[in-house]
Amino acid sequence: MNRIDQTFASLKQQNKTAMMPYLTVGDPDIRTTVDIILELESAGADIIELGVPYSDPLADGPVIQRASERALKNKVTIRTAMETARLARDRGSQLPFILFTYYNPVLQTGLDTFFEEVVRHDISGLIIPDLPLEECEQIRSLAHTAGIHLIPLVAPTSHERIASIVSEATGLVYCVSSLGVTGERTDFYSGVDNFLETVKRYSKVPIVIGFGISSQEQVARFSKICDGVVVGSAIVRQVESNIPLLEKEDTRQQGLLQIREFVAQLIG
Numbered sequence: 324m325n326r327i328d329q330t331f332a333s334l335k336q337q338n339k340t341a342m343m344p345y346l347t348v349g350d351p352d353i354r355t356t357v358d359i360i361l362e363l364e365s366a367g368a369d370i371i372e373l374g375v376p377y378s379d380p381l382a383d384g385p386v387i388q389r390a391s392e393r394a395l396k397n398k399v400t401i402r403t404a405m406e407t408a409r410l411a412r413d414r415g416s417q418l419p420f421i422l423f424t425y426y427n428p429v430l431q432t433g434l435d436t437f438f439e440e441v442v443r444h445d446i447s448g449l450i451i452p453d454l455p456l457e458e459c460e461q462i463r464s465l466a467h468t469a470g471i472h473l474i475p476l477v478a479p480t481s482h483e484r485i486a487s488i489v490s491e492a493t494g495l496v497y498c499v500s501s502l503g504v505t506g507e508r509t510d511f512y513s514g515v516d517n518f519l520e521t522v523k524r525y526s527k528v529p530i531v532i533g534f535g536i537s538s539q540e541q542v543a544r545f546s547k548i549c550d551g552v553v554v555g556s557a558i559v560r561q562v563e564s565n566i567p568l569l570e571k572e573d574t575r576q577q578g579l580l581q582i583r584e585f586v587a588q589l590i591g
């Protein structure tokens with residue numbers, strides 16, 4: 324059982340939904356990302372998605388694009404992202420980490436080296452939104468051998484492919500709430516509830532939802548159907564707006580507290 328499985332098993336016993344923040348690693352710097360991880364853990368977050376900054380984040384809206392640009396200025400690579408997970412672990416974090424990366428940085432690293440690094444840095448899950456279908460089998464098998472979950476994304480437009488995507492899933496299934504790119508939303512794809520019920524029907528593993536979620540009401544709404552809720556842009560925006568506080572030692576704690584309180588109120 325990997326950390327993700329253990330977390331969902333424990334949350335199920337408590338009848339709780341996982342709060343899953345997404346952070347762009349190295350935004351505004353590695354030290355702050357580690358501090359934020361520990362703050363969010365103590366605020367009640369259950370799993371952290373660590374985003375590897377990328378120069379061409381096709382599936383990302385402006386908030387995460389800006390975060391990627393800031394992190395790339397710090398020369399954050401896929402390896403630094405994994406090292407960040409290790410730094411948080413060394414500081415006592417018990418949370419499962421999901422590495423979120425586009426496919427190119429994985430290929431650049433080399434598949435065997437990449438999966439060795441994933442294991443060495445105690446990463447529990449992997450999301451690659453632009454993983455080509457024909458490479459899926461190979462990556463899934465390498466992930467399985469490494470004892471980590473390759474987490475599939477399923478979208479409302481997946482229709483008849485939902486069954487095949489979901490049936491292969493281990494760990495969890497990531498349901499994309501709406502079409503388009505990441506970013507806070509006031510409303511979602513009209514058929515989102517039916518879509519989630521369909522995924523739930525086919526899935527043997529927990530299902531989580533992401534894209535657009537930015538308020539406690541939205542978290543509460545989707546917690547009724549899903550086993551976890553991912554919040555990215557809204558939290559990344561909190562990081563962005565607190566950078567002036569975070570970059571000065573005497574106001575750093577205040578900045579971290581603002582981000583923590585935002586996530587704590589999402590959990591409710």
Ligand SMILES: O=P(O)(O)OC[C@@H](O)[C@@H](O)c1c[nH]c2ccccc12
Nearest residue numbers: 382452505506533534535554555556
């Ligand atoms: O930012 P949002 O709208 O809260 O959505 C989560 C999202 O950030 C995170 O899961 C993610 C970041 N980039 C992605 C690209 C594809 C799918 C998912 C993602």
